[in-house]
Amino acid sequence: MVPARSIFAQSDKVEDDTPSARTGLQYFKWSTHMNRLMVLLFLLGLVVVSISAKFFFDATHEIQSASVEAPGSPAMSAALSAQDNVGLLETNRTRFAVVLVITVSWFALAMYLIARRIVVPANKMAVAARQMLQGNFGSTLPNDSKGDLGDVGKLLNDMSANFQEILLLTGTAVGNSLAALERLDSTVKSDSHSSSAEMQKHIEDMKRHLGTLQTMVQEFTFYQARFDGRAVFGDVADTQGTGGPAVDRENPAMEAIDKLVMSPGSKPKGNRHD
Amino acid sequence: MPMRVLVVDDSGFMRKRIIEELRGQGHSVVGEAKSGVEAIEMYRRLRPDLVTMDITMRDKDGITAAREIIGEDPEANIVFLTILKDEKFKIEAEKLGAKGFINKTDHQSIAKFVQEMDRKQ
Numbered sequence: 001m002v003p004a005r006s007i008f009a010q011s012d013k014v015e016d017d018t019p020s021a022r023t024g025l026q027y028f029k030w031s032t033h034m035n036r037l038m039v040l041l042f043l044l045g046l047v048v049v050s051i052s053a054k055f056f057f058d059a060t061h062e063i064q065s066a067s068v069e070a071p072g073s074p075a076m077s078a079a080l081s082a083q084d085n086v087g088l089l090e091t092n093r094t095r096f097a098v099v100l101v102i103t104v105s106w107f108a109l110a111m112y113l114i115a116r117r118i119v120v121p122a123n124k125m126a127v128a129a130r131q132m133l134q135g136n137f138g139s140t141l142p143n144d145s146k147g148d149l150g151d152v153g154k155l156l157n158d159m160s161a162n163f164q165e166i167l168l169l170t171g172t173a174v175g176n177s178l179a180a181l182e183r184l185d186s187t188v189k190s191d192s193h194s195s196s197a198e199m200q201k202h203i204e205d206m207k208r209h210l211g212t213l214q215t216m217v218q219e220f221t222f223y224q225a226r227f228d229g230r231a232v233f234g235d236v237a238d239t240q241g242t243g244g245p246a247v248d249r250e251n252p253a254m255e256a257i258d259k260l261v262m263s264p265g266s267k268p269k270g271n272r273h274d
Numbered sequence: 275m276p277m278r279v280l281v282v283d284d285s286g287f288m289r290k291r292i293i294e295e296l297r298g299q300g301h302s303v304v305g306e307a308k309s310g311v312e313a314i315e316m317y318r319r320l321r322p323d324l325v326t327m328d329i330t331m332r333d334k335d336g337i338t339a340a341r342e343i344i345g346e347d348p349e350a351n352i353v354f355l356t357i358l359k360d361e362k363f364k365i366e367a368e369k370l371g372a373k374g375f376i377n378k379t380d381h382q383s384i385a386k387f388v389q390e391m392d393r394k395q
Contacts, residue, residue: 140332157332158286158308165285168357169379212379219287 038117041109048102055095062088121149125156132156137164166216173213180205277392278304280322282313282339283355284331288378292326292355295381299388310334310342317343317350324391328378329356329363337363340370353387 124141131139137160141153184202279296281303283289293303304320307313311333317325325343329336340352353374354367367375373391376383 158284161284161308161332162286165283165288165357172357172359173379215379216287219291 037109037113041106041113044102044106044109048099048106051102052099055099059092059095118149121153125149125153128153128156128160132160132163137167169216170213173209176209177206180209275392275395277301277323277388277395278320280305280307280313280316280320280325282307282310282325282331282336283328283378284308285328288328292378292384295384296326296388299385301388301392310336310339313339314342318346321347323351323395324373324388325350325352326355327352327372329354329358337366337370340367340372344371351391353391355384 128139128141140157140160180202184199184206187199187202279301281289281292281296283292283306286308289306289308293306296303301324304322305316307316309331313325313327313336314334325340327336327340331339336354336356340350340354343350343352348371352370352372353376354363354372355376355378356363357378359377364375374387376387378384
């Protein structure tokens with residue numbers, strides 16, 4: 001069996017558009033409003049840390065000063081009146097208020113950025129994926145998302161484009177095959193003036209269109225297997241002369257597919273792959 | 275002499291098929307674009323000998339992209355590879371000055387066209 005290869009395998013000439021490839025100037029160009037907000041968030045965090053550190057060292061210094069002066073000076077101890085205590089408490093309250101306001105702002109900005117950068121794009125992706133799951137491939141994600149989530153969104157769009165191409169190809173091949181079959185049917189039903197060459201032409205048309213489908217299917221790897229183009233299902237003639245469907249018996253996945261064989265008048269059981 | 279080809283198609287697996295076809299003939303695929311916008315940008319940068327262009331794509335369709343490319347470079351060699359058989363697209367492609375309009379599943383016709391283009395180069 002041919003080794004499985006990703007259908008998304010890229011040529012070696014393709015530009016690497018992964019986040020890891022974006023460096024230096026490229027990253028700067030890629031930088032968006034959201035990235036600048038992230039930098040602002042980081043700077044705000046630094047301010048919180050700096051102010052907290054300053055308050056901590058100020059308080060430490062005041063405690064040390066009080067500890068040094070108080071023991072040797074009874075007058076100093078007496079001077080620590082209730083008014084001084086109130087002043088000290090008010091100073092500390094102001095400091096805590098400043099730290100609290102900055103911290104709350106920091107968290108609010110962080111939550112806003114997380115929501116804008118992760119939650120909203122993730123929700124959009126979920127909506128688009130759900131619509132695709134329901135068969136609506138016209139739904140695509142806007143290209144405004146940047147970063148890793150943006151890359152996932154682009155991949156989702158690319159997958160959607162792939163599905164649409166497969167559907168278009170399948171629909172065209174099936175439609176053309178049916179048209180050829182109808183022509184053949186008309187030819188057979190009409191009087192015997194039609195030549196076998198004409199019928200052969202319709203059959204060749206069908207084979208060509210179905211061949212397109214077969215070639216396409218062979219491009220893909222699924223159920224951890226790859227169809228090799230031979231007949232698989234039981235109601236198809238045994239092309240190998242092995243007395244059964246031509247599947248890779250050593251491959252459990254292909255055996256699983258084989259079990260889905262639809263015998264005349266029955267339906268595959270217990271699966272969603274019909 | 276091998277041609278330098280830019281492949282434009284929004285479907286990854288279709289690009290892969292076209293690229294394999296072209297490489298099988300000994301040509302060099304210098305770039306892949308998955309939208310009309312990318313195609314124009316890559317054409318400006320790469321100046322390929324031939325562009326294989328899909329028609330239905332997001333962002334910008336193949337007809338519009340080809341019109342812009344030919345507007346900038348009237349010597350551009352563009353062939354439309356599409357599954358659509360709509361006659362209006364074919365007429366539009368001819369009007370634009372495209373070098374061909376081929377069913378993308380018809381590998382024989384693609385191979386023949388590319389060989390002819392190669393001979394003319």
